Amino acid sequence: MGLMERVAVPRRKKAARPVEVEAAKIATDTLLRGDCIAHMASLPDNCIDMIFADPPYNLQLGGDLYRPEGGRVDAVDNDWDKFDTLGSYDRFTKAWLREARRILKPNGSIWVIGSYHNIFRVGTALQDEGFWILNDIIWRKSNPMPNFKGTRFTNAHETLIWASQGEDAKYTFNYKAMKTLNDELQMRSDWVLPICGGQERLKRNGTKAHPTQKPEALLYRVMLACTKPGDVVLDPFFGTGTTGAVAKRLGRKWIGIEREDSYIEVALERIEAALPLDESALTIMQTARQQPKVAFGTLVETGYLAPGTILTDARRRWRAEVRADGSLAVGTDSGSIHKMGATLQGAPSCNGWTFWHHEAEGKLLPIDTLRQTYLLANEP
């Protein structure tokens, strides 16, 4: 039946391990004028690190609707046509998502923003096309437009979906940078940010240049979270170029696609004026995972810790002896610092670096401090 065929897309597991894809050379920091599906179709496979998309919320904004046959949808005001309109929107969504998926690298990720009018169609299409949703993010507007009629709740948020290429795909997530940005607490899925206004809001002849210009702070957080300096960011619905301006500022490369001449003009001026940050300001907090690894045995070899030293846990409940090969001995048993910590506690795993302590200057210090000392002294 039709429904099953539609959703039973086999999950691509292509990114389960490092993929050696030759990244094609493409022109970046450029704006492509015209239809986004056609332009994406002209790009090679696996060339984009991140896609940020702010697709039209309804079909009026979308201009010509996409139809496989190439026909054009007329706006007819009856119920049947509204269903046809949902179907058209779905076809349009699937068409651009399919191209997006093809040009996105195996370890890239995609962001799409929308409101309740379209975000459920977009989310469903993302899943149906094989993307794997990582988070839905709520942009909570700190100063939304009130609901003047008092007929509903004030619509005070928009929704972003963040997805990878598949369940087992890798993706970039600068965890520590996000945690730092949020005063040392994990960044949550709800982001409080003001709407775009004041000096930032672009105007032409006194009126706003674009009806739904996104705040740069939103793109800033997205890019800081999910890209590295030098990554290529594509925005298929470029509008007035918020994505390009932030990419330039953050030292990322960008490609924008836009069909409206009036937006293009504004976008190019704007990006031209944006100032890139210098490299030192772009440095972000690294997670421990990203730091160079030091084997425990290295500390023994290099004399930071002598064989025969007695290690204990913080409460001195267990004792272990360091051996010359970097293993720990407890009674007749022995193994790595992690394995012994886990075994003694009966735990499934254990970080030996923080579990085991040594006596130094009358204090009990985790052996992790020795590793830090070693790293400082031996940094490249």
Add this chain to the structure above:
Amino acid sequence: MGLMERVAVPRRKKAARPVEVEAAKIATDTLLRGDCIAHMASLPDNCIDMIFADPPYNLQLGGDLYRPEGGRVDAVDNDWDKFDTLGSYDRFTKAWLREARRILKPNGSIWVIGSYHNIFRVGTALQDEGFWILNDIIWRKSNPMPNFKGTRFTNAHETLIWASQGEDAKYTFNYKAMKTLNDELQMRSDWVLPICGGQERLKRNGTKAHPTQKPEALLYRVMLACTKPGDVVLDPFFGTGTTGAVAKRLGRKWIGIEREDSYIEVALERIEAALPLDESALTIMQTARQQPKVAFGTLVETGYLAPGTILTDARRRWRAEVRADGSLAVGTDSGSIHKMGATLQGAPSCNGWTFWHHEAEGKLLPIDTLRQTYLLANEP
């Protein structure tokens, strides 16, 4: 093509103009044991004023998840949350929504709660079946479970969809009650509420009676917003009966459908004990007023402070550079404004907001003044 067939369901226009339907007599304040689709099928047309539904989320969890301290996360692994494919989940969703639509009065409305795993499927199905989405509501959890592995953003919210029978359908919305509840400000589409725990969390033999019990405050707000006293509220996924307990308290009639005996037992006891229209019920709505906390990183994101800016202490003894992620860099060391302030002074802690200063109009001002400026401009 399959998609068109799927969405081209003829829409019932029954709600386009005032409808004089004889409301059928049905038994209320009762729990129906068994499958929700079968039980809904046995109810007459147009007999329900509001539906609140908390369907399975289809979580698709992997293996066990362990906390950093070693404990195992007690995950949802119930059979009722398992579906073979997205397609089978969609068929299930459409089947219960279709019955729900039939038994819901023309001027009734429906609420469905979910997470990113299922809410996009649900929203799409609602629209395809002809429901008209009025709002999507974000339940922002004040105390969500963290992301233990640091792999994504903390999943700190769930989404509710509120929909009427059609674009021109009337529906109940107690605007003034919501405004009063929100300190005379329009109720927004994002609600901050704690998860269900403590005394409210129902237990059997010392363990939670239901893995996903919803807080009464959530149902309280939904019912207060969208029903009148005496209205009939149906919950097709009744669980431990939060909907029934709140309905009784607020003087609404309720019908619950549930197939798990263990939940039914708990639900009946609970509703029996609930007091109708108790004055104390109002206290559950006194949600913690969220103090406007601003992270230092927000000032960087929103352009109040540019990356690369040099901060100093009041006496200009130390200098630090602001980086893109809101961290401060001093030499090779870096960290949050608080941590770096403490480190440099050799103090156990430090209030970075008052310690660090920036140059503005020839004066050295604490960065706390920037925070005040931000709050003035962006407070709702």
Add this chain to the structure above:
DNA sequence: CACAACACTGAATCTGACT
């Protein structure tokens, strides 16, 4: 009895490099 310290818990799609 007060208070501090510790233990436990919540709708979670929760590692990665190497063999």
Add this chain to the structure above:
DNA sequence: AAGTCAGATTCAGTGTTGT
């Protein structure tokens, strides 16, 4: 492809135990 193992990772709140 599956197995092995090093080792990184948590927030707000409730309830219990210990001093």
